[in-house]
Amino acid sequence: MRLSLAILILIGTCLQGQVLGPYGSAAGSPGSTAIAKDSSIIKSWATNCSVLRGYWDIDKPALDTVTYGQAADAIGPADGQVVSLGDSGLATFDLAFPISDANGPDFAIFENSFSDVFLELAFVEVSSNGIDFVRFPAHSLVQDSAQTAGFGATEPSLLYNFAGKYRGDFGVPFDLAELKDSSRVNINSISHIRLVDVIGAVGKPYSSRDAFGNVVNDPYPTAYASGGFDLDALAFLHPSSLAEKEYELRQSKPYPNPSAGQIHWPKAVALSVYSLSGASLLAAEGESINLSPLMPGTYFLKAEGLNGEMKLELIIKI
Numbered sequence: 001m002r003l004s005l006a007i008l009i010l011i012g013t014c015l016q017g018q019v020l021g022p023y024g025s026a027a028g029s030p031g032s033t034a035i036a037k038d039s040s041i042i043k044s045w046a047t048n049c050s051v052l053r054g055y056w057d058i059d060k061p062a063l064d065t066v067t068y069g070q071a072a073d074a075i076g077p078a079d080g081q082v083v084s085l086g087d088s089g090l091a092t093f094d095l096a097f098p099i100s101d102a103n104g105p106d107f108a109i110f111e112n113s114f115s116d117v118f119l120e121l122a123f124v125e126v127s128s129n130g131i132d133f134v135r136f137p138a139h140s141l142v143q144d145s146a147q148t149a150g151f152g153a154t155e156p157s158l159l160y161n162f163a164g165k166y167r168g169d170f171g172v173p174f175d176l177a178e179l180k181d182s183s184r185v186n187i188n189s190i191s192h193i194r195l196v197d198v199i200g201a202v203g204k205p206y207s208s209r210d211a212f213g214n215v216v217n218d219p220y221p222t223a224y225a226s227g228g229f230d231l232d233a234l235a236f237l238h239p240s241s242l243a244e245k246e247y248e249l250r251q252s253k254p255y256p257n258p259s260a261g262q263i264h265w266p267k268a269v270a271l272s273v274y275s276l277s278g279a280s281l282l283a284a285e286g287e288s289i290n291l292s293p294l295m296p297g298t299y300f301l302k303a304e305g306l307n308g309e310m311k312l313e314l315i316i317k318i
């Protein structure tokens, strides 16, 4: 009896074909890093997204690109409405204001998988200028000898830093601190977040590879209008006040400039005026400073904010 039970359990394990890995396990199980869409850790949601669609099947470009959903489906709270990326498709969030690294994970990505093991994956990248993107170091321990079929199963604990490793309504967290050593991105001023669909095909020239060079095996082919990663939402996990304040300061402009009297710089905490050679001439708290003690000429005006500073050329006319 015991032996039969053991055999049944073994058969069950083999049928499932999944060995547990070292990374976060399925949502709701011990050791999971999944973030529920109604968790209090979520502070806000993305407000815009643009999508560059990928193919139904990258091996058959004549089938054209996927069409399911629209970019607006990735905006706002996770709701199960998605935009499909297709093989190698891209989705880019141009953030309303930059985010910075804070304690623990900083944002989370939601896909719409209907189960813990039907996992369509995407790489996640961030940028401080919208041009140079740095990818979170992803790791896949999924075997790459047998292609995961279109609706095949993948064990989430074998995956790290892939969007889509948890079922719908549960986000995958990402921590900017993991990119602190990158010279191509400032983790305290992230302006863009981008997803790149994993092409799950194994043994192909266009196979996707993780940060260690492993081929990433995910369901392939998914040759239908909703193929590839299905993006539901992007959640921010920290209050954005400091980054928002710096952004507001950078977006504001001093006025009037040129000026001979008061000059105002909205959102500034303090203002100071320097000569072109760097000598400090005037300083004042707040958003305004009186320039009347200065002779006509060209100076520098520096504004300090709650989370940064800016410097501009200032012209004083008679």
Ligand SMILES: [Ca+2]
Binding pocket: 101, 102, 103, 104, 105, 106, 175, 176, 177
């Ligand atoms: Ca962080």
Ligand SMILES: [Ca+2]
Binding pocket: 073, 074, 075, 076, 077, 078, 079, 080, 081, 082, 231, 232, 233
């Ligand atoms: Ca959505």
